Amino acid sequence: MGDVSNEDIVEIVTGFLLNSPPGEFIEVVTDVRGLLPNDSLLNSSAPATFRAYNTDQYLEVQAPGASHKVLITSEGEINNNEYLDPRGNQVIQFDHIRQEVTGSRPASGNEIDHDVEQFRSAFDNAAQAYVSEHYQAGAVTVYGKKEGGSVVITVCLSSYRFNPSNYWNGRWRSQWTCKFSSGGGNINLSGQIRVNVHYYEDGNVQLTTDTSKSLTATGTSQAAASATAAINAIKKSEQDFHAKLESSYNTLSDTTFKALRRVLPVMKTKIDWPKIQVYKVGGDLGKQ
Amino acid sequence: MTDQLDLALDLMRRMPPSKIEDNLAGLIDLVPNLTEELLSMVDQPLKVAHDSSAKRDYLLCDYNRDGDSYRSPWSNKYDPPISGGAQPSAKLRDLEVKANDAFDVYRDLYFEGGVSSVYCWDLENGFASVILIKKSQDTTKKNQPMKGTWDSIHVVEVTPDPKNGQGQYKLTSTVMLFIETQTPETGRITLAGSLTRQDAKNLKINKDWNHVANIGKMVEDMEFRLRQTLETIYFGKTKDIVNNLRTTVGMQQLNHQNALQAQIKQSVGQK
Numbered sequence: 001m002g003d004v005s006n007e008d009i010v011e012i013v014t015g016f017l018l019n020s021p022p023g024e025f026i027e028v029v030t031d032v033r034g035l036l037p038n039d040s041l042l043n044s045s046a047p048a049t050f051r052a053y054n055t056d057q058y059l060e061v062q063a064p065g066a067s068h069k070v071l072i073t074s075e076g077e078i079n080n081n082e083y084l085d086p087r088g089n090q091v092i093q094f095d096h097i098r099q100e101v102t103g104s105r106p107a108s109g110n111e112i113d114h115d116v117e118q119f120r121s122a123f124d125n126a127a128q129a130y131v132s133e134h135y136q137a138g139a140v141t142v143y144g145k146k147e148g149g150s151v152v153i154t155v156c157l158s159s160y161r162f163n164p165s166n167y168w169n170g171r172w173r174s175q176w177t178c179k180f181s182s183g184g185g186n187i188n189l190s191g192q193i194r195v196n197v198h199y200y201e202d203g204n205v206q207l208t209t210d211t212s213k214s215l216t217a218t219g220t221s222q223a224a225a226s227a228t229a230a231i232n233a234i235k236k237s238e239q240d241f242h243a244k245l246e247s248s249y250n251t252l253s254d255t256t257f258k259a260l261r262r263v264l265p266v267m268k269t270k271i272d273w274p275k276i277q278v279y280k281v282g283g284d285l286g287k288q
Numbered sequence: 289m290t291d292q293l294d295l296a297l298d299l300m301r302r303m304p305p306s307k308i309e310d311n312l313a314g315l316i317d318l319v320p321n322l323t324e325e326l327l328s329m330v331d332q333p334l335k336v337a338h339d340s341s342a343k344r345d346y347l348l349c350d351y352n353r354d355g356d357s358y359r360s361p362w363s364n365k366y367d368p369p370i371s372g373g374a375q376p377s378a379k380l381r382d383l384e385v386k387a388n389d390a391f392d393v394y395r396d397l398y399f400e401g402g403v404s405s406v407y408c409w410d411l412e413n414g415f416a417s418v419i420l421i422k423k424s425q426d427t428t429k430k431n432q433p434m435k436g437t438w439d440s441i442h443v444v445e446v447t448p449d450p451k452n453g454q455g456q457y458k459l460t461s462t463v464m465l466f467i468e469t470q471t472p473e474t475g476r477i478t479l480a481g482s483l484t485r486q487d488a489k490n491l492k493i494n495k496d497w498n499h500v501a502n503i504g505k506m507v508e509d510m511e512f513r514l515r516q517t518l519e520t521i522y523f524g525k526t527k528d529i530v531n532n533l534r535t536t537v538g539m540q541q542l543n544h545q546n547a548l549q550a551q552i553k554q555s556v557g558q559k
Contacts, residue, residue: 004317012314016299019311024302031299035292035319133538159533168525172533193475197529199521203483204301205465207526211475242536244473246527251429252467252479253523256436259425260465261515265397270512273504274496276390279397 010041014049018056021198021206022171023162025053025099050096051080058158058173060139063088064104069139073156075175076143084111086143087124113144116151116182120144122223123153123178126231134235135159135172153178155234167201174238178230180219187230189215193241209245213237293325300330305480306466308332331462331482334422334439336403339363347405347420349441361388361405376408380415384408387500391419394504398511399423399438414447414455419507432471439464439482442507446499453494457502459487461510465518479522485514 004012013032020028033039042049059072066088070076076084083092085104089112093103113120124142131140138159145152155178160171173194180187191213199205217233219226264270271279296315303311312330316323328350335348342362346352352359354373357366364381366373376384387406395404402423409416421440428434440463447456464482471477487510491502535542 004320009318012318015314016303016311019303019307021302028299028302031295031302034295035299035315133540134536135534136539137533161529161532168529170529170533172530195530195533197526198302199481199525199529200301202485203481203521204303204305205479205481205483205521205526206305207530208304208306208478208480209474209476238534239536240473242530242534244471245477245530246536248432248469248471248474248477249523249527251432252434252436252469253519255427255429256425256434256467256469257519257523259427260399260423260436260438261511262398262400263512263515270508271394271397271504273390273501273508276393276501276504280393 006041009036010045013042014045017049018053020053021169022057022160022196023164023169024198025057047080047096050099054094054096054099057171058156059099060158060160061092061094061101064090064092064101071139071141071156071158073141073175075154075156076141078111084143086112086120086141113146116144116146116153118223119151119182119226120153122227123155123230126224126227127155127157130231130235131157131159134238137161138172147179149181150179151182153230155231168197168199170197171195174234176230176234178217180226182221184220184226185218187217187219187226187233189213189217189230189233191215191234191237193238195245211241292319293322293329296322296326297329305464305482306478331439331441331464331484333437333464333466334420334441336422337367339365339367341365345403347403347422349407349418349420351409351418352405352407359407361407374409376415377410380408380410383415383499384417387417387419387503390500390504391421391507394508395421395423402438411445411447414445416443416445417503418443419503432469434467434469436465436467440511442510444503444506446503448493449490453492454490455493455499455502457489457491457506459489459503459506459510461485461487461507461514463511463514463518465522467522479526481522483514483517483521485510485517 016032017028054072055074060069063070063085068087070085070092072083072094078084078091081094083094085092089107090104091107092101095102120142127140127142131138140157143154155176157174162169174191176189176191178187178189193211195209197207215233215237217229219229309332316326336345337348337358338345339360339362344362346360348358357368357370359366384406391404391406395402402421404421406417406419419442424437426435442461445458462482462484467479469477
């Protein structure tokens with residue numbers, strides 16, 4: 001077997017880090033650092049890897065000087081260490097290695113698009129109401145910008161629960177990009193929903209889903225009405241997803257799981273082992 | 289300083305179970321000095337091979353491997369053929385044959401299909417066995433495709449105690465379960481992973497209750513428990529966690545329901 005190069009090692013370890021289940025990044029970092037032949041191998045790639053993980057996971061932080069939570073996302077990334085908090089009209093400074101907020105500053109002129117702020121704010125309010133109804137553990141950050149002649153509002157939603165003392169963690173992430181003309185008409189929504197659950201008491205069991213959605217809603221020139229229409233469409237799609245996930249659990253349990261292994265053999269009792277050959281179909285007694 | 293093997297095993301408990309082979313390969317590249325331990329301690333989905341002389345399938349694992357060849361439990365031959373490959377002693381091979389026959393019946397009764405294999409090896413005092421079972425299922429119900437795979441890996445160490453006509457049996461069992469489906473509303477849903485449990489018993493050895501019967505009963509009882517736990521975790525616990533992240537019923541309605549329930553409790557309590 002050929003020698004594994006340092007580049008290969010960094011690639012393997014980066015893969016492990018990016019595949020960390022929600023809430024377990026630090027544990028995986030500890031494992032990986034103890035297994036590396038040389039701790040410093042990660043030094044140059046760590047900042048980018050930590051940043052990729054944190055923004056992909058929609059890490060949730062307390063907005064400085066405000067009561068709301070903000071998500072760290074690539075949608076809101078100003079640079080490697082600065083993330084937009086549109087609701088707070090500020091920019092958050094974030095240390096990816098320590099996964100901590102280090103400061104904040106007011107958002108500057110072009111960081112918030114004031115032309116679309118009316119829509120962004122209306123979507124934000126509608127999204128907030130939706131999240132407090134259905135995601136007790138959730139937070140949502142809403143971004144707005146112009147693209148060509150259209151308004152583009154992006155809704156990023158994350159809901160997580162970490163319970164390592166009971167050996168489980170989980171996170172729901174959805175992202176919805178809503179594109180429409182400020183004068184009204186169709187709102188084109190494209191969404192992605194990802195759910196990850198990890199249960200690891202005396203084992204390792206993971207649920208993963210990752211799906212893309214495409215919807216339309218009808219907007220008007222009134223920001224609040226458009227926001228309501230869009231968030232209602234999102235709500236319906238996520239509700240359908242959730243309900244189908246629930247019913248799939250039942251179907252899988254009743255169909256596939258049952259078909260893999262019976263609870264008991266056909267005779268409805270456990271095996272009388274000293275007499276096991278008696279159960280053999282068409283064995284010593286000859287084939288039928 | 290924590291043992292590197294402990295860190296490696298902790299890492300494997302967190303990585304996505306649906307990519308075990310890739311993760312294990314990466315891990316072995318990272319810590320090649322742990323290769324032997326990792327190959328024997330990290331459970332992987334079982335691979336199936338065909339014994340063309342016996343015309344039967346058998347399962348591959350580290351315990352029937354010698355170099356790059358694997359021994360079939362049916363013909364007792366290595367494929368690709370090698371000279372001087374590891375073999376159980378003649379007396380143990382006898383037991384291995386009986387165990388394979390017995391677990392073939394067990395597999396048929398519980399799994400109604402699939403493949404099983406049992407491999408035994410001598411220890412200084414006693415012997416050890418690995419019992420492997422693999423079953424796959426592909427169905428479509430009302431246009432919903434579903435597939436699943438069950439892999440059982442049971443390792444039992446037997447230490448005979450001839451003075452007392454008994455044997456000490458130590459069992460470590462892992463069941464790997466992979467379940468997947470796809471719907472328009474949810475896209476692909478994957479439930480993958482494994483659970484491990486252990487058991488130890490001192491059992492009598494006599495005319496009826498010999499090693500095969502003792503091991504068989506232990507494995508059957510263990511799989512009974514594991515199946516229940518798998519069902520609870522896969523289809524209960526992970527679903528509960530999802531419902532912790534998002535509620536299908538909105539908070540306003542939930543609060544209303546809770547208030548109603550509290551009212552009812554109070555009025556009933558006042559009787």
